[in-house]
Amino acid sequence: MQIPYTKRTLSNGLDVIVHEDHQLPMVAVNLWYHVGSKNERPGRTGFAHLFEHLMFEGSEHHNHGYFPPMQRAGGLINGSTSTDRTNYWEVVPTGSLELALWMESDRMGYLLPALTEEKFTNQRDVVLNERRQNYENRPYGMAGMALSAAMFAPDHPYHWPTIGAPEDLRAASLADVHAFFETFYHPANASLALAGDIETEQAFDLAEKFFGDLLPGPVPDPVRANASLAASANLVLEDRVELPRLYMSWHSPAMFADGDAELDVIADVLAHGKTSRLYKLLVYERRVATDVSAYQHSREIGGTFQMSSTAAAGVSLSELEAAIRSAVTQVATGGPTPAEMERALAQTEAQFLYRLQTIGGFGGKGDQLNAYNTYLGDPGYFDRDRQRYLNITAAGAAAAARRWLEDAPLVTLSVVPLGRRELALTGATEVHVS
């Protein structure tokens, strides 16, 4: 199973990856910059995400919004920011490919001349609204920030949230923002994928035409940081919620590192779907929880294994905690059963196949080619990625659970209704998130 592609690197360092798929008359343009919130520094957080907004507000030769021309052309345009990368993409009718490349290259090469104080202030306010809507005004919305802050030391780049701290956003100057752009947004720190209704040679010609003369900057140094917990922490956060929820978080392997795929399978076995051990026990049989989840959240320079479960009315979080710890110990000792392995592998195979259904957008083929290229330097990693999962044994999965979860320190976080601290795990320390 493959996504057939051709990759070439332009003389300015821009990686270009082309994949042909002529099923529908449209092409996906997907551009990754290898910059995320982990490239920020304390006190100046939220820049990578803020750029995701500014990049749509106009560039030197098109100093207007980026949405109208793309929408007029019938294209979709969007972007997103994580701790590790930002991606920008368009999906356009075949006849509008040059328009997308023109615009994408103009904001790579010529953004700053058009970036005024006014635009900057306006988009900063939009981001502050986004923060209120998606985090502050959402039940359990601040739990992720509280966990990141507790899992990672203040100078570790996964300590702060991608959306940034409001005080940092308010303190940011236009000069800070310019410097950030010059460091990270240039051809040598980017990867361009073109997927869809296009001939390969024509695609490379167009990439050269629009991006070939943009000047590269130095390739930024990779970010390195170690993360570990000296001891477990037990926290409580009050929120406007009806039901208490328990979060548990361990340090785990980085993306593609040893143990990463194994912990994905462990997460499936523990809490994915009704056949998972904890859903069956807590939600189906004992009915003490309304949900339970487990997730190997692997990132470029480290991962976290996260579990959560919401207590049914009147059930204590300590009961959920005990059940989760016991399930972790059991899987670490005995590993997944043959039936669990079979299910996990069938689902993995299906998920890999489903990912081949779309050329663009978030998670489409263009995005996948860029992910493999940006993190591993190999856009063709699709099949080896799948192979990572097919190679997993029950013994290997158990070993990963022993090493990373069973006796490792962790952060537990109880999110409880306002004024109901007594519903948290015993001895929990109150945590404040701005």
Place this chain on the structure above:
Amino acid sequence: MSPVDRSKLPVPGPDRPFHFPRIARRTLPNGLELRAVTHSAVPVISIVLLVPGGSAADPADRHGLVSITAGLLDEGSRGESALDVADRVARIGGDLDLEVGADAIVVALTTLDRFVEPGLALVHEIVSAPNLAADDFNRIRNLRLERLKQMKDHAGAMAERAFASALYGNHPYGHLGLGTTASLTATTVDETRLLHAALFSPEGATLVIVGDRPAGELLDLASAAFSDWRAATSPMTIDRAAALAPPPRPLTTLGVVSRPGAAQSELRIGHACAPRATPDYHSLLMLNTILGGQFVSRINLNLREAKGYTYGVRTGFDLRRGIGPFVMQTSVGTDVTVPAIREALGEIRDIASTRPATADELSLGFATVSKGYPRGFETATQVARSVAQLALHGLPDTYFEEFIPRLAQVTREDVSRVAAAYLDVEKMTTVVVGDLDKIAASLPDLGLGPHQVLTPEI
């Protein structure tokens, strides 16, 4: 190759034509309508079963009954347990989705091509012979009661509930699918059995199958799997026509759900509007695109880009078999609640009067919708769900093929005409979920009369 001319944007080349694949049909002797489409991309099969009669078919004193009955379909069938069903889904790498809309239930299974037969068998079993066992019913009902409790934390969910109730009152569209604590508590497992027998019948239902095989073969596979589905008899009758009646006149002009300490105000503005079958559908779609249906719509450019009141705002015509609503929805800073409502109402009023759609807006709106149209048919699941919608609304098989030419005929005059005929700010209801103490003093500035405190039943 010539260097880039950065003095102007490139002019897009011509569109390559889009064609919707042929829809093959068959009617089984038991009444089930089959549709099949060949879609060659990856070896994935999508199976979508549409059963007309959604939440609007809830008995008046049993809101939530249709939804919980549908939710029990994958909780065990033909004597197998819920876990057995989940295990079967997992073993075929399946993605099973049970959705209850206002007008219909949709059961959708996506699986790998080589599992097409077990996939069809699974869908057939869960819809025709669910266990509907008392123990599973109690478990699922408790989970739903907990979810209702959690809904109180969600400003958006509270707004949905308050808005539906304010617009439709006791009309079948006046409640949400989940029901309320009181109605769910009163519901019995026997009632789910009666409802299942009355609602889930091959007569009137449509099965769509899409995959990388000849359509005739897909129809044969579906026929083999579903030909022995028999309608049951039930003393319960389903009133699918009640939803087609016009809703009563709403009693609320400005309603507030109090949420002390909320960081934002969640807003809904609109009124009951039109059925999906309206001949003005394409004109309404253009009107909505210009007014609030895309990023560069008037309302979003005003409230988000110019004023910075919100992270985003959109409008939509949620058109249904009966008269569905027009709704504007957004979430704004508490301190700008009143100006945001005023601006939103102003934009709706203006497009129907003093600032009609311009030629530019019309061409932008047309381009947005028409050029992006093929994107809606990329995956097998997208194609299957689209075909199921044709069945629900009685639209012809040529609908998708004719959509763009039909949209191209919409004129500025059409947009103005439908704006005036279908939108009336004087009749609109505004619902705010927010910190009432902080906004109460400024609400009279809206000129909408005294506000009414709403306490939506949860």
